[in-house]
Amino acid sequence: MSDLNATAAALLGLLHDGPKTGGQLVAEAGDRFGAFFSVTRSQVYRELPALADQGLLRLGKQGPRSSQQYVLTAAGKKAFKNWLLSEPGPDHLRSPLILRLVHAGSLTAKQRESLITTARSAYGQEQESAKSAAKTAEDPYAKAVAEFGLAHAKAVLKLLDAIPTA
Secondary structure, eight states, X not given: OOSSOHHHHHHHHHHTTSOEEHHHHHHHHHHHHTTTOOOOHHHHHHHHHHHHXXXXXXXXXXXXXXXXXXXXXHHHHHHHHHHHHSOXXXXXXXXXXXXXXXXXXXXXXXXXXXXHHHHXXXXXXXXXXXXXXXXXXXXXXXXXXXXXXXXHHHHHHHHHHHSOOO
């Protein structure tokens, strides 16, 4: 196992493409990882100074509205590569929706129906987004991940169809 946590590694990976501010990292993480790995704004802003203190990043140019760019260092590239090569450990799914569905029997039929309708709409949109991303991906790795996102959205929609509302 690597000393880097997955969020720190995700940020180092995004910085391989060049310097970015915290806000840019949050947006890009949502775009690139949204289907399988969530990164919150607070996680990003907590990790960046820690990574800089470890010498894995350095401060770059000061941007508009006091935004700060971060630049990946040689040590950061090495740490990221070591993380990529390390044993990933167990993979955990953390889904607030599925947690709610496990307890859906505690809801009224109307409440269950509302939960399922809202989730179906969100995952329908996610499915369309993933289809588009899979079609337009130029990189084979990005395409494979987009196809995973599509399969995940389809699986959740199938799960929603199996939940009784009455």
